[in-house]
Amino acid sequence: MQLWISLYLPTHSLDALFPNWSAEAPQAAVLRQGRVCACTPAALALGLRPGMRRGSALGLAPGIILREEDPQAEDACLRQLALAMLQYTPRLAYFDAHTLVLDVGASLRLFGGPRALGRRLAASLAALQARARLGMAPTAAGACMLAWRAGTGVRRRTLCTDTLRRLLDELPAASLPAGETHAAWFDDIGCSTLGQLRCLPRKGLQRRSAPAVVRSLDAAYGDADEHFVWFEAPPRFAQRHDFIERIEHVAGLRHAAVRLIELLCGWLQARHGATDRLDFLLHHEKGRHARPPTALGLAFSQAAWQAGDFLAVLDERLRGMSLEAPAIALELSVDRIEARPGQSQGLFIEPTQWASREGRLLDVLRVRLGPQGLWQPRPRADHRPEHANLWEPLTPDSYPGRGAARPQEAADAPTVDAAGASDTPDGQAAGRFPGTDRPFWLLRAAIPLETRNDRPCYQGAALRLVRGPERIEAGWWDDAGHVSRDYFVAQDASAARYWIYLDHKPGQPRWFLHGLFA
Structure with a gap:
């Protein structure tokens, strides 16, 4: 099944220069060569319009915040969004400066169909705080055009080519990707919709407008193939999130960490890999109060690649953490990945899947209780009970199925007194032996x-x-x-x-x- 999803970022210029403009800069605008090219809804309500000069904008809204556009910042934001979306399909491309297209036809079965995939995409966009409009259609250009016209009563999603053609016929002719520069000519000849544009003689339309108009028209309706340069993930993952203000409490770190983890999941999906360690760096203020970054490492018993597996351990780690100094940025890097295990197609859960679930639980408990909070037995070939079973702290490398660590000496083994009180951390059992005649x-x-x-x-x-x-x-x-x-x-x-x-x-x-x- 051929299906495309488009992600249109209507406020991309504002988001790149004012990441939290809806709360902190409701009256803001972006300038291109001294003229307004994008502005917030609050600025529109005051009378600002695209194309307005800087002086006119200040006259209408004296308190407005104006900034010149930054193509590099916009490209960086778009690349981060593309990196996160790789977790849903490897076939992803830029359609224009504000739109991504995803070929998801081969991903529908994996994510449970178009509706479930759309919900997953919406959840990822919410985690990234990306303001995007989704379009879904059998063609990439058709999906983009439906997303661009969102909010005008036009249906944005369809799986059928015939339905797509009916929806496109009702759109303005100028909404064609290559038709914006010919909008005035379309009006002069009385061609107001794409349906009317398709009725024109093709040779005359191509000669009087441009060959790109006919090509984009055919591509949108599915009458011509579409060609893209696919987005490629970088060879190494290292992403940084700069805070708008200094972060003084751990609660303020989670949003940035979730955003970085979403990017990581897309990168891991593109590499068909998984990782068992995340290395965060908290960057602090510079200047007189400069101090080295604070390292925050998360270790996992099983290599993971989904956001839920990472976030469960992250939340436990942040719950028991405090900041020693305000943070200005959070960086996440991954230095090692391993091949991802294949997904079982069997009806019942396999032993390896049970072990993976147990490992996830142990990861959370180890972070919650601390490095000395979990202990594991290490049996020895000795009939003397006091030497037959030793205890040592549980580490990810020594989880069941991941090899054995060196046992401690007998004197270090946790025990209990005569009343049954344990000196094991958190009151764990001190020893257990096989057989029905052996005590706990x-x-x-x-x-x-x-x-x-x-x-x-x-x-x-x-x-x-x-x-x-x-x-x-x-x-x-x-x-x-x-x-x-x-x-x-x-x-x-x-x-x-x-x-x-x-x-x-x-x-x-x-x-x-x-x-x-x-």
Whole structure:
């Protein structure tokens, strides 16, 4: 299915020079060679019109803000918008200085059809705070012309060529891309609509106007092929957002970060890649109060390429962050990308997809709780319980399925005291072992138990042996020493269960408490 979407930026000149003109500069205008070429609705209400001289504009609106046009700034804004739109199609091109066209025919199935794709585009434009009009038609020129005439009661979207032709027939003849310079001639011959223009003899129309008029007319109606130079993403991603005012609170950073992430998603889509790390730089004031930029890095367990995956971790990081100095700009760069995994076409979720979801959750928790907030077990080939299972901080590189990190020493392993209170960060479990006879909580050091009538007692209550023994003899090969123990599951009068052992060291045997059952 052939389908094009056009993005027309009616206030592009204003947006490039006054990024927040609707709130901070409602009366503003852009000058081209001393004449008004674009102005805000508030300025239009005061009588300003395109083509008006600078002096006349100041006479009508003494408080108006005037600035000369900046083609470089406009081109930079348009390139950023194009970069963000690459996440929806790689076939994107400039139609003119204020309009982009996207060939989305091959993207409809991926995004769930034209309506769903239109909603996704609108959401991205809102995140970028881009004021754009969307047109949708089977031809690029037709989509642009429908977008240009938005607000005049003309339908802006159609999927059918016949419907497009009927809509184009009603448009003014001067709305043709190549027909603006011939508007006066169209009026002189009484040709006011494109439908009337198409009824003219083609040879006479081409001879009296220009060949470009006939070509653009045929292209808009789908009677001729359209050719574009496709937009290409840069080889490396590094984008910067300059703030209009100094940002003193973290909440003011999010809008700029969302904008940069939208650009990144388009760049990653064009490169068919994903990344597991984002490097933000907060630039501060210069001059007497100059200080080096503040680095803000985000690490992910799984390489991502969609905005939602990045924003979930970003929001958690910003929630616990404070600015040490006002920021004047935010920069985002990505130095490494990797191949994107293919999308499964199966009916059920595959194990790799479950692992990816778990990794996203761990990313959010790690940022929320801090680097020492998540711990993971590292089992070892040792029968001694205190050496069989160690703990270490969880890092993205050591997430399940991403390799193992070096285990810590046994002395660093989190444990619990006899009452079940853990010294693990945030009260996590200290140890768990396979099998039904092993407790969840393991003590750092076994607690000697009193004996009464040859029965072990804990906190003054005699314990009844309900399961065991389990003999463990190991450790003769290292400095920790040889152990010879018989482990039992014991229970007190209130049905609480304990993991105890009888030590067979030379001398008098003694009972010890080593773990607690949940």
